[in-house]
Amino acid sequence: MMRSTPRAQTIKKNAHRNLRFGWWSLLVFLSLGGALETLHGFKIGWYVDVGNETRRLMFTLAHAHGTLLALINIAAGLTARNVDRFELRPSVSFALIWAAILLPAGFFLGGIVIYDGDPGLRQIARAHPTGSPFSEIRTAPIRKSLPLPKGSSRGRSVGGQLHLRVPKTVHGC
Numbered sequence: 001m002m003r004s005t006p007r008a009q010t011i012k013k014n015a016h017r018n019l020r021f022g023w024w025s026l027l028v029f030l031s032l033g034g035a036l037e038t039l040h041g042f043k044i045g046w047y048v049d050v051g052n053e054t055r056r057l058m059f060t061l062a063h064a065h066g067t068l069l070a071l072i073n074i075a076a077g078l079t080a081r082n083v084d085r086f087e088l089r090p091s092v093s094f095a096l097i098w099a100a101i102l103l104p105a106g107f108f109l110g111g112i113v114i115y116d117g118d119p120g121l122r123q124i125a126r127a128h129p130t131g132s133p134f135s136e137i138r139t140a141p142i143r144k145s146l147p148l149p150k151g152s153s154r155g156r157s158v159g160g161q162l163h164l165r166v167p168k169t170v171h172g173c
């Protein structure tokens, strides 16, 4: 059992935060599952028509990721409360909460308006790890350690992809 030192209290507080958030978030995303079920039940074309499959995919991804991240928040909270020496630092606690908000919200907003099979509000949909600004932070150290092709230099990163500056002579080839 954890003793009641100030440090233990902070850990407990973080654990409670993730637990509370997790249960509320589970309620929201299971309700979204219920809403999707209803759209299926009434065969609402805006959701089930073949031309709108991108919207359906985006909403399904929002539901699935939201539900699973809610469960992860609950699991993290319970683990921190019950396992000695498992520390849920404030940064980790908040990262779990923001991931559980931004990731499904990006999918959901991306599905509201779709353009020819592409999700709308693409900038927001980039909350997903493949395209988020956070991916820059995560992948930068790895990318910077990779060798470059001869004669090229490091360029800027757009949408998580590295754009190399290639010397003019190479363009002529």
Ligand code: HEM
Residues within 6 Å of the ligand: 030, 032, 033, 034, 035, 036, 037, 040, 056, 060, 063, 064, 067, 068
């Ligand atoms: C722990 C609980 C749940 C988890 C982990 C979960 C996860 C998922 C996943 C991964 C999918 C995608 C399946 C696929 O496309 O192959 C999905 C789809 C779906 N889920 Fe859930 N789900 C949960 C609970 C619920 C509940 C309670 C409801 C309804 C009340 C629900 C309604 C739906 C519907 C309607 C779809 C299909 C959406 C579509 O394809 O249009 N889910 N769920």
